[in-house]
Amino acid sequence: MLDKNYNPKDWEENIYKNWEAAGYFKPSMDKSKEPFCIVIPPANVTGVLHMGHALDYTLQDILTRYNRMQGKNVLWQPGTDHAGIATQMVVERNLAKQGVSRHDLGREKFIETVWKWREESGGTICRQLRRLGSSCDWSRERFTMDEGLSRAVRKIFVNMYKDGLIYKAKKLVNWDSKFMTAVSDLEVVQKEAMGKMYYYRYPIEGEEGNFVHIATTRPETMFGDTAVAISKDNEKLKHLIGKNCIVPIINKVIPIIADEHADPEKGTGAVKITPAHDFNDFEVGKRHNLPLVNVLNPDATLNENTPFAGMSTMQAREATIAKLTELGLMDKIEDHPMVIPYGDRSGVVIEPMMTDQWFVDAPKLAVEAIKKVENGEVQFLPKNYEKTYFEWMRNIQPWCISRQLWWGHQMPIWYGPDEYIFCEENEDEAKSAAKEFYGHEVELRRETDVLDTWFSSGLWAFSTLGWPDKSEFLDTFYPTSVLVTGFDIIFFWVARMMMMSLYAMKKIPFKTVYLHGLVRDEHGHKMSKSKGNTVNPIEMIDKYGADALRFFMAAMETQGRDINMSEARIAGYRNFATKLWNAARFGEMNQIDFGADFDENKAQGQVNRWIVAKAKKTTKEVSRSLNNFRFSDAANAVYQFVWGDFCDWYIEMSKPILYGENEIEKAETKAVFAWVLKRIMLILHPFMPFITTQIWNSLGMQDELMLQNWVRDEKIDTQAEEAVDWVIEVVSKIRSLRVEMNLPAGAKLKAYLQGASPAKDYLKDMDKIICSLARLEFLQIREDEATQDMVQVVTSKGVILLALQGVMDFAAECERLTKEITALEHNLRSYEAKLNNPAFVEKAPEKVVAEERRRQREASDKKKKLEEALTIIEKCMK
C-alpha cells in the first residue's frame, strides 16, 4: 500500500540499505554478458558533497543503472583520494587550533594523526553518495593511500624510473612558500592585479656618469642579477653590449650581454637577468652560462645573499627602492597592470625557485596519449574538448611530481653514501641493490619527498581493478567503458590517466570521456564559499528527496554546458514525483492487479493501444538518448510521457471506462494501466531510483526493480495514435471555446460531428470519452446543416457543432459583452492619446512607455476576442 502522501524522507535511506545489503551493486561477473565499467572520479577524503559532485555522480549512476538494466555485467568502482596538500592543510589547521604545529609532532606522528583523522571524518562523502542513490560496489571501495594502491604507485614509479621516464633535476620550479613545496604548473593560478613598474639604473663599470637603464616589477630580486641583456638589434643600446655594469647597493659587477629576450620595444630595452627567480631569465642564463644566485629562503623571505636577509619580499622591495632613491639611481615608478601567480590551495604568491625536484617525462608519454585520441580509440564528448586536450598535450612540459610534504606516497628512492640513487619497490630491495653496487652493505637514506596526488590518481583506472596483481576484474573491466568528469579536470586527471595507463597497460584506460560543466548559482555565477552562494545538495535531498535532485541534474545536463542551480526547478521535479505517486495510488484505488502478466499487444481499445504505443515510443527515445549521452532528452521524454500522456490524458480517458459498466473494457484497461505503470517504473528508474522502487514494492512486485531488464526492439503500433490524438485535439478545442465564450463551467453542451471517415469511425469508440472530458451531454453525427444557435469548432478531421441554446442567456451575455467592449474602447482611446503625445513618448522612462504599449496591445487583443464572441452570440440569437 502506498502512503497518502509522497514523503521520500520516510523511506529513501531504507531502500538504499536494502539494495546495498542484498549486494545488488555488485557486478554479476557473468562471462557471457558484455562488461560495463565506470571508475568514479575519486573524491577528496576531506571533502563534503557539493553540487558538482551531485551532478557528476548522478550522471554516472544513471549510466550505471541503465546499463545494468541492459543485462550487462556492470561495475561502478568507488573510492577516495588522499588529496595531499588539501588534506595536510586541513589537519594542520586543526592542530593549529590546539597550538601544535606538524613540526612539533614530527613526520611519523603527524602522518598517524592524518590517518586517524581520516578514520573519523573520511566516511562523510561516501555516506552522502549513498544518500544520492549511487549504486557503486562499496565492497570494492579503494583509497589512493591504501596498501594495494600504494604498491601500484611504487611499482609504476620504479618502472618509469628505470625506463628513464622519471628523473631528478635541479630546475626552476613553482615554489609555494606557505607549504614550502614545489607545485606543478597546473596548481598555479594567474591573477590580474595592478602593480608597479620600477625604472632605475645601473652604473657602467669604469664610465663615470654612464648608466644602463632598466625596468622591473621586482626590484628586490636585483641581488640575484647576474647580467643585463640587450638585443643586438637595439640600435640605441647595442653599444653597451660587452661592457660591465654594477649592481648598486651590493656593488656587484655583472656583464651586459646580447640576447633576443630583451625586446627593444618593452621597458627600457635593457633587462636585468635573474636566472634563479624568473623562468625567462633562467633560459637566458642557460644560453650564456650565467651563474645562478638564489636570494630567497624557502619561506620567501630574503636570504643572506642580500643586504635585507629575513625581510619579506614586499619589505625588501621597499627597502631596495629606498636605498636606490638614496643613491640617486631611481628614475620613476609607474602603475603597471600585471599577472601574478598564486598557489591554488595556499593563496600565496608562487616564487620561481631553484631546487632539486623529480620530474615525469610528460612530453614523451604524451605522444601515445595524443595518438589514441587522434585515431578515435578514445572519444571526448562534447567533441570540442579534444581540441583543448590536444592543445595542452602538444605543449606539455615535464611534470614536477615531487612535493616537500609529509602526507602522500613517499618516493621509493634511496640514496647511497655518495648520493647514488637506488630506486626499488621497498627498502630491502634497495639495500640488496646497493650491496651489489658497492660490493658491501651500506646505510641508505630514503628520499623524504612525496608524490603529487595526481600521480596516484593517474593510475586509478587500473590500480583500483587490482593491478599489478593478476585480477579477474582487471581482465574483465579494463579498458573501462566511460569516464564522467568535469571539463576543469581534463589536464589534472584525464590527460594524466591517459599517459599513465598507456604506459602501464599499453591499452587505453577508457573508451569515452564524458565531460560535464560546472554547477553555478541561479544567476550563472560560480559558487564559492566566500561569495556565500553555495547550495548544499544534502539540504536539497532533505527538502525534496534525492530523486528530485537527480532528475534536476539529468534534465539540465545538455552537451556538457554549465548548469545553473534552480531550487524552484528541483521543487518542480519533486512535484513530478508527487504526481507519479498519486497516479500509482489511483491505480491502487481501482483495485488494479499489478502482479498479473499481460500481453500489451493484445489490447483492443483505442485508448489502450494509444498509451501502449506512446510508452514504447518513450522507451525507445530514452534508450536512444542515453546511448548518446543526451541526458536531458532522455529525462524530458519520460517527464512528458508520465505527466502529459499518462496522467493528463490516459488516466482521464480511462475514467469513464473504469467507472463504466463494460466489464471487458474495464478489465483490459486495468491490465493496460498496470502494464504502463510498470513500464514507467522501468524507464524512470535510472533517473529516480528511489520512488520507482518504493512504488514497485508497494504495489506488491516481488522481483527487484533495479535488476529488471530494459525492453528493446519493440514493434510500435502507430495506428491507434491518430485516433486518440484527434480526440485530444477535439477536447482541447472545446475547452478553449468554453473559456473564451464564458460558458458556465458545469454546463453540459450538446455536440454534433459533421464529418466523414475517419473521424466518424473514431467516434464509435470514443464518444463517451470525448463527452466526459469535454463535458458534453452527447456527441452525435449530424449530416444536415447547422442551425443558427450552433458554434463551429474546426478540427483537423471534421467540424464539431456545439449547440448553445439553453446553455446561456444570449440577451444577458450580449449585454455583458457590449458593456465590456465599450469600457475597453474607452481605455484604448486613453492609451492612444498618451502614446500619440510626443512629450510622453520622449520624456517618460522607456519602461513606462513600454508598459503603456503592452497595456494597449492587451486591451486591443481582448477587445478583438470579445467582439468575436459577440458576433457568435448575435448569430445564435437570430
Next chain:
RNA sequence: GGGUGUGUAGCUCAGGUGGUUAGAGCGCUACGUUGACAUCGUAGAGGUCACAAGUUCGAGUCUUGUCAUACCCACCA
C-alpha cells in the same frame, strides 16, 4: 596574443542532419475543490530567436562580419 563557448518568453534554459503555427519549468492572468493529485486541474497572455549581410524555394538552425558576455591557455623587464 591564441583557443573555446554563450546571446531564444519576465527569469532559468531546451531546440542531433535547415521544413507546418519556435518549446519546457518557474513566474504572471482568469476560472476551477468534477470520485489520484491544490506538491493539483483547465484556459490564456508573453518571442524582430543579439545585430547585419549572404547561401537557399525555405534559416533559430548553414557561411561571413559586427556587438555583448563567459571561460581556458600563453606572455607581459
